[in-house]
Amino acid sequence: xxxxxxxxxxxxxxxxxxxxxxxxxxxxxxxxxxxxxxxxxxxxxxxxxxxxxxxxxxxxxxxxxxxxxxxxxxxxxxxxxxxxxxxxxxxxxxxxxxxxxxxxxxxxxxxxxxxxxxxxxxxxxxxxxxxxxxxxxxxxxxxxxxxxxxxxxxxxxxxxxxxxxxxxxxxxxxxxxxxxxxxxxxxxxxxxxxxxxxxxxxxxxxxxxxxxxxxxxxxxxxxxxxxxxxxxxxxxxxxxxxxxxxxxxxxxxxxxxxxxxxxxxxxxxxxxxxxxxxxxxxxxxxxxxxxxxxxxxxxxxxxxxxxxxxxxxxxxxxxxxxxxxxxxxxxxxxxxxxxxxxxxxxxxxxxxxxxxxxxxxxxxxxxxxxxxxxxxxxxxxxxxxxxxxxxxxxxxxxxxxxxxxxxxxxxxxxxxxxxxxxxxxxxxxxxxxxxxxxxxxxxxxxxxxxxxxxxxxxxxxxxxxxxxxxxxxxxxxxxxxxxxxxxxxxxxxxxxxxxxxxxxxxxxxxxxxxxxxxxxxxxxxxxxxxxxxxxxxxxxxxxxxxxxxxxxxxxxxxxxxxxxxxxxxxxxxxxxxxxxxxxxxxxxxxxxxxxxxxxxxxxxxxxxxxxxxxxxxxxxxxxxxxxxxxxxxxxxxxxxxxxxxxxxxxxxxxxxxxxxxxxxxxxxxxxxxxxxxxx
Numbered sequence: 155x156x157x158x159x160x161x162x163x164x165x166x167x168x169x170x171x172x173x174x175x176x177x178x179x180x181x182x183x184x185x186x187x188x189x190x191x192x193x194x195x196x197x198x199x200x201x202x203x204x205x206x207x208x209x210x211x212x213x214x215x216x217x218x219x220x221x222x223x224x225x226x227x228x229x230x231x232x233x234x235x236x237x238x239x240x241x242x243x244x245x246x247x248x249x250x251x252x253x254x255x256x257x258x259x260x261x262x263x264x265x266x267x268x269x270x271x272x273x274x275x276x277x278x279x280x281x282x283x284x285x286x287x288x289x290x291x292x293x294x295x296x297x298x299x300x301x302x303x304x305x306x307x308x309x310x311x312x313x314x315x316x317x318x319x320x321x322x323x324x325x326x327x328x329x330x331x332x333x334x335x336x337x338x339x340x341x342x343x344x345x346x347x348x349x350x351x352x353x354x355x356x357x358x359x360x361x362x363x364x365x366x367x368x369x370x371x372x373x374x375x376x377x378x379x380x381x382x383x384x385x386x387x388x389x390x391x392x393x394x395x396x397x398x399x400x401x402x403x404x405x406x407x408x409x410x411x412x413x414x415x416x417x418x419x420x421x422x423x424x425x426x427x428x429x430x431x432x433x434x435x436x437x438x439x440x441x442x443x444x445x446x447x448x449x450x451x452x453x454x455x456x457x458x459x460x461x462x463x464x465x466x467x468x469x470x471x472x473x474x475x476x477x478x479x480x481x482x483x484x485x486x487x488x489x490x491x492x493x494x495x496x497x498x499x500x501x502x503x504x505x506x507x508x509x510x511x512x513x514x515x516x517x518x519x520x521x522x523x524x525x526x527x528x529x530x531x532x533x534x535x536x537x538x539x540x541x542x543x544x545x546x547x548x549x550x551x552x553x554x555x556x557x558x559x560x561x562x563x564x565x566x567x568x569x570x571x572x573x574x575x576x577x578x579x580x581x582x583x584x585x586x587x588x589x590x591x592x593x594x595x596x597x598x599x600x601x602x603x604x605x606x607x608x609x610x611x612x613x614x615x616x617x618x619x620x621x622x623x624x625x626x627x628x629x630x631x632x633x634x635x636x637x638x639x640x641x642x643x644x645x646x647x648x649x650x651x652x653x654x655x656x657x658x659x660x661x662x663x664x665x666x667x668x669x670x671x672x673x674x675x676x677x678x679x680x681x682x683x684x685x686x687x688x689x690x691x692x693x694x695x696x697x698x699x700x701x702x703x704x705x706x707x708x709x710x711x712x713x714x715x716x717x718x719x720x721x722x723x724x725x726x727x728x729x730x731x732x733x734x735x736x737x738x739x740x741x742x743x744x745x746x747x748x749x750x751x752x753x754x755x756x757x758x759x760x761x762x763x764x765x766x767x768x769x770x771x772x773x774x775x776x777x778x779x780x781x782x783x784x785x786x787x788x789x790x791x792x793x794x795x796x797x798x799x800x801x802x803x804x805x806x807x808x809x810x811x812x813x814x815x816x817x818x819x820x821x822x823x824x825x826x827x828x829x830x831x832x833x
Contacts, residue, residue, distance in 0.1 A: 170434065170435065171443075171446065171447035171452050172430065172434035172435070172442070172443045172446035172447055173204060173207075173208075173431070173434065173446075173455070174446075174451065174452045174455030174456060175445065175446025175447055175448065175451035175452060175455055176200065176204060176402075176427065176430055176431075176434070176446055176455070177201070177204060177455040177458040178451040178452070178453075178454035178455040178458055179197075179200075179399075179402065179403070179446070179451070180197040180198075180200040180201050180204070180402070180427075180458065181197065181454065181455075181458035181461045181462050182197075182454070183195040183196070183197035183200075183402070183403070183406060184197035184198060184462060184465070185461065185462075185465040185490055185493060186490070187406050188298075188465065188466060188469060189465070189469055189481055189486040189489055189490060190480075190481065190483065190486050191406070192480055193406060193410070193411065193412065194406065194411035194412040194415070195405065195406030195411065196402070196405035196406050196409070196411050196415075196420075196422065196423035197402075197406070197423075198301045199370055199405075199415070199416075199420055199423040199424050199427070200402055200423055200424075200426070200427040201301070201305070201462075202301075202304075202305065202308075202367065202370040202371055202374065202424070203370055203371075203373055203374040203377070203424050203427040203428055203431070204374060204427060204431070205305060205309065205371060205374060206312075206370065206371035206372060206373060206374020206375045206377075206378075207374035207375065207377050207378045207428075207431050208374075208378075209309055209371075210309070210312055210316075210338070210371055210372065210374055210375030210378070211374070211375050211377075211378025211379065213228070213312065213313060213316045213334070213375070214316070214331065214334045214335070214338070214375060214378065214379055217316055217319065217320050217330050217331070217333075217334050218330045218331040218334065221320060221324050221330060222317070222320040222321070222324060223313060223316040223317045223319075223320050225313055225314065225317045226516045226517065226520070227513065227516045228313045229310070229313075229516065229520055230513065230515075230516025230517070230519040230520055231513065231516070232306065232309065232310075233519050233520055233522075233523035234508050234509070234511055234513075234519050234523075235505075235509075236302070236306065237523045237526060237527070238504050238505050238508045239459060239460050239463055239500050239501070239504050239505050240299075240302065240463065241271065241526050241527065241530055242500060242504045243460075243463045243464060243467065243500070244267060244270055244271055244296065244299075244530055245530060245533075246467075247267070247295050247296060247467050248267050248530065248533060248534060248537070250471075251263060251295070254471050254474060254475050255295075255471075255474060256474070256581065256736050256739040256740055257581035257582055257739060258581050258582075258584050258585055258733075258735040258736050258738075258739045259292060259294075259736065260537070260541050260582060261541055261582060261585065261586065262294065262585070263294060263295075264534050264537050264538040264541065265278065266278070266294040266295075266296045266297065266299075267296060267530070267534040267537075268531060268534050268535075268538075269296075269299075269303075270296040270299035270303070271527055271530045271531055271534065272527065272531070273299075273302065273303040273306045273307065274303055275296065275297070275299040275300045275302075275303045276300040276301075276303040276304045276307075276362040276363070276364060277303070277362065277364075279297065279300050279362045280358075280359045280361075280362040280363060283358035283359050283361075283362070292474075292733055292736060293470055294470070295466065295467035295470040295471060296466075296467065297466065298462065298463075298466040300362050301462075303364075304362065304363075304364045304367050305371075307364040308364055308367060308368040308370075308371045309371065311364075311368065312341070312368070312371060312372070312375070315337055315341065316334060316337070319333055319334060319337050331379075334379075335376070335379055338372045338375050338376050338379070339372075339376065341368060341369065341372045342369045342372040342373060342376065343369075344369075345365060345366065345367070345368040345369035345372065346369040348365055348366055349363075349365075349366035349367070349369060349416045349417055349420070350417045350418060352365075352366045352417075353366065353414070353415070353416055353417030353418075353419075354417065355663070355664045356601065356663065356664040356665070357413065357414070357415075357417075357663070360416060360417070361412070361415055361416065366416050366417075367416055370416070370420065370424050373424055373425075373428055374427075374428070374431070377428045377431050377432060378431075380432065381431065381432055386432065386433060388436060388437075388438060390433070391432075391433040391435070391436035391438070391441065392433070392436055392438050392440065392441050393433075394429045394432060394433035395429065395430055395433035395434055395436055395441055395442030395443065396441075396442050397426070397429055398425075398426040398427065398428070398429025398430035398432075398433065398442070399426070399430060399442050399445075399446075400426070401422055401423060401425060401426025401429070402423055402426040402427060402430070405422050405423040405426070409422060430442060430446070434446060454494075456501065457494070457497040457498050457500075457501045458497075459497075459501075459505075460496070460497035460498075460500040460501045460504075460505070461493055461494060461497035463497070463500070464492075464493040464496045464497050464500070465489065465490065465493040468489050468492055468493055468496075469481065469489055472485065472489055474740075477737075477740050477741065477747075541582055552805075552808070553578045553792075553793070553805065555809075557575050557792060558575075558578050558791055558792045558793050558805075558809075559791035559792075559793075559809065560790055560791040560792075560793040560805070560806050560808070560809025560810075561779040561780075561790055561791065561806065561809040561810050561813060562791060562809060562812075563790055563791040564778065564779045564782045564790065575792050576792075577738065577743050577789055577792050577793065577794050578792060578793050578794070578805055579793075579794060579803060579805050581735070581739050584735035584738070584739075584794050584797060584803065585735050585797055585798065586797070587794075587797050587803040587804050587805055588629065588797050588801060588803070588804060589625075589628045589629045589630075589631045589632065589804060589807075590631065590632060590804065591608070591628045591631050591647060591649060592628075594608060596608035596647050596649070597625075597628055597647075597649050597650065597651065598649065598650035598651065598653075598672065599650075599651060600650070600651040600652040600653070600665050600668070601664055601665055601668055602650075602668055602672075603667075603668040603669075603671035603672045603675065604672075604675070605648060605672070605675050605676060605679055606648075606649075606650070607646060607647060607648050607679075608646070608647050609644055609645070609646050609647075610635050610639060610644065610645040610646075610647075611635070611638065611639035611642075611643060611644035611645055612639070612642065612644055613644060615642060615643050615644040617641075617642070617643040617644070617686045617822070617825065617826070617829075618643065618644055618645075618646055618683065618685040618686050618687075619634070619638045619643055619644075619645050619646070619685060619686065619687040619688075619689055619822075620645075620646045620647075620648060620680060620683065620685035620687070620688045620689070621634060621645060621646070621647045621648070621649065621689050621690075622647075622648045622649065622655045622676060622680070622688055622689070622690050623649060623650075623653075623654050623655040623690040623691050624649065624650060624651065624652060624653050624654045624655075624691070625649070625651050625652070625801060626654075626691050626726055626727065626800075626801070627649050627654075627655070627689065627690055627691055628647070628649040629801050629802045629804070629807060630689070630724070630802075630807060630810075630814070631645075631647065631807075632804050632807045632808050633807050633808060633810045633811045633814045634689060634814065634818070636811060637811060637814060637815045637818050637819065638818070638822070641819065641822050643686075643822065646683070646685065648676050648679065648680075650669070650672050652665060652669065653665075653668075653669035653672055653673070654690075654691060654694070654704070654707065655673065655676065655688075655690045655691075655707065655710055656673065656704060656706035656707050656709070656710055657673070657706040657709040657710060658670030658671075658673045658674060659706065673710075677710070677713070680714065680719070681713075681717065684717060684718065684719065685719060686719070686720060686822075686825045686829070687719070687720045687721075687722055687821065687822070687825060688714060688719055688720070688721050688722070689722045689723075689724070689818075690707075690721070690722075690723055690724075691707075691723065691724055691726050692707065692723030692724055692725055692726070692761075692762060692765070692773055692774075693725050693726045693761050693762070694707075694726060695726070695757075696729040696800075697729070697754055697755065699757075701726070701756060701757040701761055702757075702761050703761045703762065703765045707723070708765070708766065711723065711771055715768060715769075715770040715771055718770070719770065720770045720771075720772065720821060720824075720825055721770060721771050721772065722772045722773075722774060722817070722818065722821060723762075723771070723772070723773055723774070724773075724774040724775070724776070725760060725761075725762055725773070725774065725775040725776070725777055727777070727780050727800065727802060728750060728755035728756060728777075728780060728781060728786045728800070729755070729799060729800040730748075730750055730755075730786075730788065730796065730799045730800065731750070731799070732748070732799065733798060733799055734748060734788045734794065734795070734796035734797075734798065734799060735794060735796070735797065735798070737788065738788060738789060738794055743788075743789040743792075743794070744789070746785075748788045748789075749785045749786060749787050749788060750785065750786045751784065751785055751786070752781045752783070752784055752785060752786055753784075755781055755786045756777055756781055756786075760775055760777075762775055772817070772821050774814070774817040774818075776810060776813050776814065776817075779810060779813050780795070790806065790809075791809065793805050793806045793809065794806070
């Protein structure tokens with residue numbers, strides 16, 4: 155993605171057309187895999203190594219020749235090379251998005267715009283990877299800016315490191331290059347070790363983590379140093395070049411990059427790129443240099459940065475407008491062709507004029523860059539404020555039950571809701587209309603093991619209902635809390651994202667381990683608390699064929715009921731294949747495209763019917779108010795039922811109060827009678 159500015163003189167360096175060809179292949183791999191395969195290719199890792207080879211290598215030469223690295227000048231060159239095209243594409247996406255992007259995405263989109271403008275998109279995506287409710291978010295048109303964010307951060311950190319190294323050894327002329335090499339080796343070793351550890355413990359976060367990626371840039375810098383010191387035999391260059399190209403081209407085909415990178419697996423494309431950089435100057439007529447130096451590849455290499463910038467937003471816009479999940483070959487070819495045209499125009503008309511800007515005033519360049527960033531951020535902030543103003547009405551007011559009956563429309567004999575009124579929650583609030591436990595900080599994150607608990611109702615109430623489990627337990631809170639506190643009980647919550655109440659499973663990921671520890675902590679707390687009722691989920695299965703009562707759930711229940719605790723376990727709600735709010739926004743609330751056959755969503759016979767029962771174990775099934783008759787709707791009584799693919803909206807949950815009450819109140823009465831203590 156990033157190369158030194160052609161206007162910047164590089165002493166004793168000859169133009170290497172093979173590097174331009176390598177950049178072209180990297181860009182084509184990224185675009186092709188995104189457009190047609192729906193996978194990650196490893197092409198970004200190739201860019202990282204090439205950037206390290208060119209830019210970190212230039213830092214080493216500058217330190218060796220001048221005894222120092224001019225940090226401000228480097229940042230000025232970085233701003234001049236990166237920001238024009240980058241901010242231009244962001245501005246185009248920002249201005250055009252309201253015309254093609256559903257309003258359900260706007261709240262998330264403005265955050266992506268700001269994160270991309272400030273070059274912290276990788277950290278925002280890393281945060282989203284641990285935010286359970288954000289995991290099903292539709293891809294942002296600026297999501298690919300994570301790579302440039304990580305790249306800029308890594309290069310700035312490496313430049314700082316080299317600057318400090320120069321200050322430490324400024325008077326030791328003979329030690330300059332050895333010191334720089336030692337620093338690069340140390341950075342490579344530490345970052346690679348951390349990358350392996352982070353990938354093994356929390357791969358989704360490690361994927362976007364700059365510190366787990368910086369070794370790839372260090373590898374590029376070390377490759378540049380090695381090339382200046384070692385001359386490989388002709389045969390080694392011939393074989394090494396083709397081997398490197400094979401590694402680069404085969405990575406995305408043979409490896410599932412998005413789930414195992416970075417870590418050890420990232421050595422595959424990065425070593426391939428390093429081999430090409432080492433061996434790409436071979437003059438043999440059958441060398442890889444002959445292929446990579448072809449004029450079409452050289453031309454594409456010259457626009458590869460802008461090609462990377464354009465292909466993703468064009469793809470996302472197309473998929474959004476056509477409501478498809480993948481482009482056909484013909485449509486994908488058109489997207490790629492349009493990306494190439496826009497990349498050429500951007501390189502020529504946007505980047506080109508800035509390449510001739512004088513480099514003897516880096517502070518002025520940096521100031522202009524900061525001003526441009528501030529301008530984009532201000533525009534994004536204005537959109538954010540406009541979006542925020544539209545939310546409070548949905549957030550703070552409860553809809554009229556006559557116009558918005560919700561689940562009540564599934565009752566026999568109930569009058570039909572007025573289908574002409576706009577649905578609630580509105581498009582700007584649909585995705586955020588979740589259980590209030592999140593806003594109240596009463597819900598544990600997916601990657602943490604500590605118990606987070608809140609109490610609702612009279613804290614001195616004699617009777618206690620504990621709401622426990624994952625997010626599918628948490629989303630019933632707004633129905634359970636008024637029922638329970640209305641009977642003079644108190645509610646104590648113990649919920650955690652991505653972690654059900656079950657006997658801990660053996661797992662290797664950080665989230666699996668945190669879930670196991672959380673369950674152990676929760677069980678100990680419940681045994682000490684001895685709540686009168688534990689409310690949790692009873693079944694699991696993302697479709698009807700797999701819906702079942704999980705044995706590990708039942709094992710937990712069996713440990714509580716002998717202690718006198720009543721367990722109320724509810725049948726899980728359907729999981730939809732597509733994002734429900736977006737489907738409703740794009741296709742309309744009555745569209746069959748958004749619904750799902752009941753036979754696909756739920757088992758024909760409830761798994762609860764054949765589950766082992768005992769006096770203190772109670773099963774609740776309200777799926778007739780989620781999936782009546784033959785289809786599972788996504789809008790009921792003018793209320794959108796789901797905030798994503800499988801979490802119920804808080805607005806809809808409140809309409810379930812009468813139906814949960816029918817099951818809960820008799821059980822609470824039974825507990826009172828059993829305890830023989832009046833409330």
